[in-house]
Amino acid sequence: MLKEALVKKLDYDELSNCMRCGFCQPACPTFQETGYEAASPRGRIALMKAVADGVMEPDKDFVDQMNLCLGCRACEPVCPAGVQYGQLIEQTREAIEEVQEHSWWVKAVRKLAFFHLFPHQKRMYQLGGLLRFYQRSGVKKAVRKLGVLSILPKQMREMEAIIPEASGKGIVDFFGGTVIPAVGERKYRVGMFHGCIMDVLFNETNRNTVRLLSEAGCEVLIAPDQVCCGALHAHSGEREQARHLARKNVAAFHKADVDIIVSNAGGCGAMLQEYDHLLAEDAEWQERAQWFASRVKDISEVLARLVEPKEWQLLPQRITYQSSCHLRNGMKVTKEPVSLLQAIPGATYVQLREGDRCCGSAGIYNLVQPEMAGSLLDVKMGHVAATQADILVTSNPGCLLQMKAGIHRAGLEGKMEAVHIVDLLARVQKEEKPLSTPE
Amino acid sequence: MLPESIREELRAIVGEKNCLDKQEALVAYSYDATPMQQALPDVVVMPKSTDEVQQVMRVAARHHISVVTRGAGSNLCGGTIPVGGGIVLVLSRMNQIVEIDEQNLTITVQPGVRTVDIHQAVEALGLFYPPDPGSMVISTIGGNIALNSGGLRGLKYGTTKDYVLGLEAVLPNGEVIRTGGKLMKDVAGYDLTKLLVGSEGTLAIITEAILKLIPKPQTQRVMLAMFADMAQAARSVSDIIANRIIPGTLEFLDQGTIRVVEDFKQIGLPTNVAAILLIGQDGEPQTVERDMEQIAAICQKNDAVQIKVATTVEEADEVMTARRSALAALSRMRPTTILEDATVPRAAIAPMVAAIQEITERYGLQICTFGHAGDGNLHPTCMTDARNTEEIERVEHAFEEIFAAAIDLGGTITGEHGVGIVKAPYLEWKVGASGIEIMKGIKHAFDPHNLLNPDKMFAKHSRNRVVVQRA
Numbered sequence: 001m002l003k004e005a006l007v008k009k010l011d012y013d014e015l016s017n018c019m020r021c022g023f024c025q026p027a028c029p030t031f032q033e034t035g036y037e038a039a040s041p042r043g044r045i046a047l048m049k050a051v052a053d054g055v056m057e058p059d060k061d062f063v064d065q066m067n068l069c070l071g072c073r074a075c076e077p078v079c080p081a082g083v084q085y086g087q088l089i090e091q092t093r094e095a096i097e098e099v100q101e102h103s104w105w106v107k108a109v110r111k112l113a114f115f116h117l118f119p120h121q122k123r124m125y126q127l128g129g130l131l132r133f134y135q136r137s138g139v140k141k142a143v144r145k146l147g148v149l150s151i152l153p154k155q156m157r158e159m160e161a162i163i164p165e166a167s168g169k170g171i172v173d174f175f176g177g178t179v180i181p182a183v184g185e186r187k188y189r190v191g192m193f194h195g196c197i198m199d200v201l202f203n204e205t206n207r208n209t210v211r212l213l214s215e216a217g218c219e220v221l222i223a224p225d226q227v228c229c230g231a232l233h234a235h236s237g238e239r240e241q242a243r244h245l246a247r248k249n250v251a252a253f254h255k256a257d258v259d260i261i262v263s264n265a266g267g268c269g270a271m272l273q274e275y276d277h278l279l280a281e282d283a284e285w286q287e288r289a290q291w292f293a294s295r296v297k298d299i300s301e302v303l304a305r306l307v308e309p310k311e312w313q314l315l316p317q318r319i320t321y322q323s324s325c326h327l328r329n330g331m332k333v334t335k336e337p338v339s340l341l342q343a344i345p346g347a348t349y350v351q352l353r354e355g356d357r358c359c360g361s362a363g364i365y366n367l368v369q370p371e372m373a374g375s376l377l378d379v380k381m382g383h384v385a386a387t388q389a390d391i392l393v394t395s396n397p398g399c400l401l402q403m404k405a406g407i408h409r410a411g412l413e414g415k416m417e418a419v420h421i422v423d424l425l426a427r428v429q430k431e432e433k434p435l436s437t438p439e
Numbered sequence: 440m441l442p443e444s445i446r447e448e449l450r451a452i453v454g455e456k457n458c459l460d461k462q463e464a465l466v467a468y469s470y471d472a473t474p475m476q477q478a479l480p481d482v483v484v485m486p487k488s489t490d491e492v493q494q495v496m497r498v499a500a501r502h503h504i505s506v507v508t509r510g511a512g513s514n515l516c517g518g519t520i521p522v523g524g525g526i527v528l529v530l531s532r533m534n535q536i537v538e539i540d541e542q543n544l545t546i547t548v549q550p551g552v553r554t555v556d557i558h559q560a561v562e563a564l565g566l567f568y569p570p571d572p573g574s575m576v577i578s579t580i581g582g583n584i585a586l587n588s589g590g591l592r593g594l595k596y597g598t599t600k601d602y603v604l605g606l607e608a609v610l611p612n613g614e615v616i617r618t619g620g621k622l623m624k625d626v627a628g629y630d631l632t633k634l635l636v637g638s639e640g641t642l643a644i645i646t647e648a649i650l651k652l653i654p655k656p657q658t659q660r661v662m663l664a665m666f667a668d669m670a671q672a673a674r675s676v677s678d679i680i681a682n683r684i685i686p687g688t689l690e691f692l693d694q695g696t697i698r699v700v701e702d703f704k705q706i707g708l709p710t711n712v713a714a715i716l717l718i719g720q721d722g723e724p725q726t727v728e729r730d731m732e733q734i735a736a737i738c739q740k741n742d743a744v745q746i747k748v749a750t751t752v753e754e755a756d757e758v759m760t761a762r763r764s765a766l767a768a769l770s771r772m773r774p775t776t777i778l779e780d781a782t783v784p785r786a787a788i789a790p791m792v793a794a795i796q797e798i799t800e801r802y803g804l805q806i807c808t809f810g811h812a813g814d815g816n817l818h819p820t821c822m823t824d825a826r827n828t829e830e831i832e833r834v835e836h837a838f839e840e841i842f843a844a845a846i847d848l849g850g851t852i853t854g855e856h857g858v859g860i861v862k863a864p865y866l867e868w869k870v871g872a873s874g875i876e877i878m879k880g881i882k883h884a885f886d887p888h889n890l891l892n893p894d895k896m897f898a899k900h901s902r903n904r905v906v907v908q909r910a
Contacts, residue, residue, distance in 0.1 A: 013774060016775065016825065016826070017774050019472065020472050020473075020474075021472045022511055022512060022513045022574070022577045023576065023577060026576055026577060035485070036467070037464075037512070037529075038463050038464055046467055050466045055466065056462050057462070059463070061461050061462065061463040061464075062462075062463050080766050081771060082767070
């Protein structure tokens with residue numbers, strides 16, 4: 001059954017493009033960690049092709065190997081043949097999902113998260129409100145005191161400890177409207193993609209994004225009908241639902257008629273930029289999807305072009321940067337975040353060894369593959385500690401949470417903080433004092 | 440299929456995690472970087488020490504099981520494909536740099552160390568290990584030694600064989616031999632070190648190697664010279680060497696490759712020129728400066744259309760981009776890329792390129808050529824599609840003629856990729872019937888039961904074509 005689904009979903013031309021040179025292997029975290037050929041991009045593609053060619057049956061080991069992939073796509077930039085590995089692994093996961101028999105509770109959780117929660121932004125805010133109540137009312141303290149959390153697996157407990165203070169309202173509520181005018185002369189009309197989790201757990205980052213854009217001369221439009229980008233869906237094999245969300249977003253931003261669509265989360269940005277691929281077989285939407293995809297930029301690209309670092313205030317601290325895989329390998333944005341950090345007056349930028357390697361967060365990977373995620377994180381934190389930085393900068397919410405968890409796990413709390421690049425830039429922007437960072 | 444009892448024996452030696460026999464693992468070790476070749480092993484064993492390798496070989500010898508040794512599996516001759524099944528012995532867990540000896544200028548390594556890691560480790564100390572195969576970011580030193588790998592610096596610095604001073608190797612019966620040592624001179628008996636280098640895993644399993652290091656050159660400079668006529672480019676190569684200059688790099692791209700690279704990278708290469716030479720020199724700053732001036736003058740005299748000398752690191756990078764992008768650009772053209780390595784004396788480069796072009800046109804194929812002009816090692820690269828069997832058959836005939844043309848010009852069927860399975864049918868063209876006989880005798884002396892990498896190097900039937908033959 002899985003075999004038929006794979007044969008149907010997998011792009012055979014793309015599979016054939018892999019020439020098995022192995023250049024992907026040094027870049028692949030799971031290969032580096034295990035040393036198994038099957039745990040490398042070349043190996044996984046070989047397995048996919050073996051199934052498509054009828055050489056092997058897709059058994060449990062096959063599925064396990066596909067699930068062990070972080071989806072960080074570090075293999076793509078180093079591939080001489082330009083194989084679109086990210087698309088192949090998504091197609092494989094879509095096929096696996098189609099035939100997978102989940103236990104009733106996994107089914108329930110998946111259905112709740114993928115269909116009833118993420119796609120409905122209002123529900124996300126409601127959940128954010130609940131979480132905020134939990135965090136503020138003393139329930140959290142009581143729960144911790146009672147040791148109730150000990151029933152959760154370790155990785156969930158670690159997450160609970162570092163989750164930021166949630167917000168029950170989004171940035172539209174906060175700004176009281178969907179159009180925020182540019183300060184001074186208007187240079188661009190920018191559509192702000194606020195994300196689903198971003199707007200609840202990182203609402204301050206979203207507010208800072210709007211502020212920075214507006215002060216840089218952008219009129220910011222927060223398209224009111226936008227929804228979750230669908231990245232978590234696509235990476236978990238729910239590509240049809242991802243397409244559904246993509247159409248909604250394309251429509252929302254097309255209507256807003258913007259010059260640029262800006263994202264402040266690498267994971268979302270890469271997904272948005274691939275809407276043209278996602279909707280490639282949808283004749284009705286293809287043209288608008290291309291319009292949309294070609295306008296997607298990361299916040300660091302827009303700011304690097306527009307802001308004047310001379311007006312920033314002094315920050316006499318050591319800064320290092322963990323790049324988001326999807327920002328780097330998906331959106332191909334590598335220079336801008338670093339050049340922005342290097343431009344902060346007084347700050348010392350220290351390059352993080354293997355800062356281009358996945359931190360192990362990878363969507364919900366750290367929850368479903370705790371062992372591999374944990375060992376990747378430990379290696380990462382060793383390198384982070386060696387930088388002796390005061391501030392560890394990231395550009396994606398998942399990575400930010402993982403880095404916070406890593407700081408907690410490595411006992412670096414009090415010595416170092418993890419900050420989203422937008423929040424750091426808002427901190428050094430002279431005009432206005434930033435709002436306090438929730439810890 | 441090996442009996443469970445034998446797999447149990449192997450597990451007891453290397454441990455559960457290092458003995459793989461599930462379908463998914465067998466498929467993952469059924470190939471290397473050679474196009475269209477694949478065969479499943481029975482079991483994959485990943486030893487961590489010489490002792491474990493010995494024990495595995497004793498089990499293999501006792502039960503007459505074939506053993507194919509493998510590192511990263513980046514070779515292009517099918518050398519690590521387990522055509523007869525049996526054990527795939529992966530040495531990538533033996534990946535320690537044992538010692539860097541600054542007194543003797545040697546490095547001692549285990550076979551699973553990546554070549555690039557050797558470079559980085561010694562260059563940090565101001566030392567240099569020159570061999571630089573194109574795949575060195577993934578390839579392991581064990582594989583480099585087994586295949587006597589070349590690279591971009593072959594002309595001036597030689598290849599892997601020139602840097603291997605001593606080896607530790609496990610024989611098929613499980614005994615360990617040590618050859619050579621930290622010695623520049625050693626004529627005690629047959630040179631088994633040199634014999635094992637390039638033996639493609641057919642004689643013994645290399646478990647440790649002592650490599651020679653040299654001081655790191657102080658400076659490096661590069662230039663691009665473009666020619667409207669292939670013969671002028673080839674004459675420049677000969678003239679440079681006739682002028683007693685040995686460049687550190689002397690690379691070549693033909694017109695087809697230039698067009699594809701320019702299409703891919705848009706670096707401003709003129710697409711109407713017939714050939715580009717990438718010429719580099721390293722060493723003492725003054726010598727490098729003088730050599731670069733002379734080389735430029737020679738190219739000018741031979742009617743170079745344009746010469747671009749890099750003065751900064753960024754410019755050098757830009758100049759190198761043309762050569763570095765060649766394979767990437769070519770491999771994006773069609774699904775299947777066959778990178779070959781016919782080699783001729785360097786004075787014969789122009790007729791060899793002309794022969795490749797003629798053969799390509801006659802068979803109606805897309806073959807572009809680039810490679811190491813300085814040492815005559817060319818990479819005619821065919822862009823094709825493995826699914827098109829009719830075309831693949833034409834590819835096969837074309838390459839057969841290309842290898843024959845190389846032999847006719849005094850060259851060889853492979854300069855740096857090895858014989859493996861894909862060149863086995865042509866080996867006799869190069870070494871003759873008595874050459875094959877003596878080689879088989881050596882194989883028998885080391886490996887009387889034909890356990891190590893069987894069916895490699897020597898074709899079972901002469902002239903059986905291998906490009907489309909599936910194992």
